[in-house]
Amino acid sequence: MKKNIVQRLILLGPGLTWLAIFLLVPLGILFVYSFFQRGSFGGIVYEFTLQNYARAVEPLFVRIFLLSLKIAIVTTALALLIGYPVAYYIATSPARWRTVLLGLVVLPFWTSYLIRTYAWIVLLNSEGIINHMLLALGVNARLELLYTQSAITIGLLYGYLPFMILPLYAAIERLNPEYAEASADLGATPLKTFLTVTFPLTLRGVFAGALFVFIPSLGNFFVPELLGGGQEILLGNLIRDQFLKARDWPFGSALAFLTMALIMVLLFFQAWLANRERQATNVA
Amino acid sequence: MLREFLTGRRILGAHLILVLLFLYGPIVMLMALSFNESGLATAWGGFSTKWYGALAANQDIISAALNSLIVATGSTLIAAPIGTLLALGLERAVKSSVLDALVFVPMIIPDIVLALALLSFYSLLQMTLGLYSILLSHVVFNIAFVAAIVRTRLNHFDPSIEEASLDLGASEVTTFFKITLPMIFPGIVAGALLAFTISMDEFVVAYFTAGPAQPTLPILIYSMVRFGVTPDINALATIVVLVSIVLLLAAQRFGTPLKALNE
Numbered sequence: 001m002k003k004n005i006v007q008r009l010i011l012l013g014p015g016l017t018w019l020a021i022f023l024l025v026p027l028g029i030l031f032v033y034s035f036f037q038r039g040s041f042g043g044i045v046y047e048f049t050l051q052n053y054a055r056a057v058e059p060l061f062v063r064i065f066l067l068s069l070k071i072a073i074v075t076t077a078l079a080l081l082i083g084y085p086v087a088y089y090i091a092t093s094p095a096r097w098r099t100v101l102l103g104l105v106v107l108p109f110w111t112s113y114l115i116r117t118y119a120w121i122v123l124l125n126s127e128g129i130i131n132h133m134l135l136a137l138g139v140n141a142r143l144e145l146l147y148t149q150s151a152i153t154i155g156l157l158y159g160y161l162p163f164m165i166l167p168l169y170a171a172i173e174r175l176n177p178e179y180a181e182a183s184a185d186l187g188a189t190p191l192k193t194f195l196t197v198t199f200p201l202t203l204r205g206v207f208a209g210a211l212f213v214f215i216p217s218l219g220n221f222f223v224p225e226l227l228g229g230g231q232e233i234l235l236g237n238l239i240r241d242q243f244l245k246a247r248d249w250p251f252g253s254a255l256a257f258l259t260m261a262l263i264m265v266l267l268f269f270q271a272w273l274a275n276r277e278r279q280a281t282n283v284a
Numbered sequence: 285m286l287r288e289f290l291t292g293r294r295i296l297g298a299h300l301i302l303v304l305l306f307l308y309g310p311i312v313m314l315m316a317l318s319f320n321e322s323g324l325a326t327a328w329g330g331f332s333t334k335w336y337g338a339l340a341a342n343q344d345i346i347s348a349a350l351n352s353l354i355v356a357t358g359s360t361l362i363a364a365p366i367g368t369l370l371a372l373g374l375e376r377a378v379k380s381s382v383l384d385a386l387v388f389v390p391m392i393i394p395d396i397v398l399a400l401a402l403l404s405f406y407s408l409l410q411m412t413l414g415l416y417s418i419l420l421s422h423v424v425f426n427i428a429f430v431a432a433i434v435r436t437r438l439n440h441f442d443p444s445i446e447e448a449s450l451d452l453g454a455s456e457v458t459t460f461f462k463i464t465l466p467m468i469f470p471g472i473v474a475g476a477l478l479a480f481t482i483s484m485d486e487f488v489v490a491y492f493t494a495g496p497a498q499p500t501l502p503i504l505i506y507s508m509v510r511f512g513v514t515p516d517i518n519a520l521a522t523i524v525v526l527v528s529i530v531l532l533l534a535a536q537r538f539g540t541p542l543k544a545l546n547e
Contacts, residue, residue, distance in 0.1 A: 219394030
């Protein structure tokens with residue numbers, strides 16, 4: 001018994017201690033800060049207030065939040081639309097191809113996101129490659145591609161698409177192909193089989209992928225800055241600016257925690273979904 | 285029926301090719317431009333390596349690259365053993381969904397929230413920010429990644445080998461060093477390589493927890509990119525991307541990072 005405790009201490013001790021000190025305590029501090037007031041010179045006045053949260057629901061900030069939400073949702077939807085067929089194709093390929101194709105899809109993700117964002121500046125700017133190609137094709141209109149909401153969406157999609165494809169791939173690969181075959185044998189068209197059998201059975205992967213795209217899209221600040229040109233302030237920029245420019249840490253903390261609260265709700269929903277599915281398969 | 289199926293697959297295959305073009309096109313374009321004498325994105329001025337020369341002469345970039353190297357090496361060396369122990373603990377000693385979730389947090393939490401939490405923590409302790417504060421911060425998510433990959437490795441080998449060793453009279457310590465460690469070692473190397481790659485490229489947490497005097501490479505790249513398009517970034521981008529790819533291929537040889545991410 002005693003040996004067991006020593007063993008657990010050695011194995012879990014260092015990691016849990018590190019996560020407690022450098023993850024839980026800092027998050028706790030940030031949370032507590034969100035209930036304090038900003039000092040007149042940017043410091044923190046340690047007096048309890050709910051004012052930061054009240055301020056967060058002012059129309060100006062609600063508008064920023066809704067716009068960020070819209071861009072994150074559009075990005076997620078596009079990622080699903082583009083990613084599902086990719087994941088499906090890879091998951092139904094011969095086994096030796098799967099790893100190679102999946103590797104190809106995921107590889108860019110592991111390279112610097114900043115550099116990949118910069119590549120889009122080169123492509124999209126008014127003197128850039130896409131405008132130049134359009135000019136060569138005889139389209140004599142300099143399109144304002146950079147510094148638009150579409151540019152932000154493209155940048156986020158470009159960065160996070162692999163996050164969508166991985167869990168989708170896992171879900172589709174796990175799928176028993178006999179279900180789809182049975183559906184086809186019973187006379188369903190491929191489309192109907194997909195909509196009523198394949199897609200519902202991979203819903204957990206869809207939701208996981210959607211979360212993995214949605215969450216970082218909502219908090220990203222450098223893509224809106226570099227590709228949006230600072231024209232649109234999004235949630236990530238707003239939070240960053242509270243810390244680095246406005247020096248209003250309590251308000252920034254409140255915004256960060258409101259974002260976290262939304263994310264937590266989504267994560268709990270996903271855990272619930274996964275749990276329900278597990279129970280369903282256990283019964284079957 | 286078969287023909288319908290094949291047409292369907294062909295469309296899906298074409299879609300995959302388009303997606304790969306979308307993913308790789310911009311990166312390949314940067315690489316090609318890095319050899320462009322003119323330095324312009326839209327006019328080819330002939331092949332040249334002069335931007336690489338400019339890079340090598342740029343002291344800021346060299347020292348930022350060294351800073352990144354220090355942070356990535358240090359945080360990996362700390363995170364690899366801790367993450368490995370954590371993986372063993374969570375697979376073999378304690379089954380707890382709460383702890384599983386906790387270890388998952390650094391991977392799923394928006395990086396800006398982690399960055400601000402750490403910034404608040406350090407400033408409350410009145411720590412002077414510098415390379416070491418970035419290093420300590422990077423250990424947090426590196427532990428999570430190493431643990432995830434070592435856990436997959438642990439899941440894929442048969443615990444009865446360990447039991448056999450114990451039955452034959454080897455002590456737990458001997459069993460660990462003779463059986464378990466060699467079996468999971470490729471996973472540890474893969475996890476460490478991955479952690480190193482992530483740390484080298486990580487921007488947001490580094491940006492908030494860095495001191496003003498010692499930027500890492502991503503921080504320097506950010507400040508360069510903010511001021512628009514300059515040709516030496518292309519050369520830098522090419523090197524950074526190639527280094528990441530080489531590290532990843534190495535990690536893939538040792539283990540199964542892809543599988544770990546799926547599970």
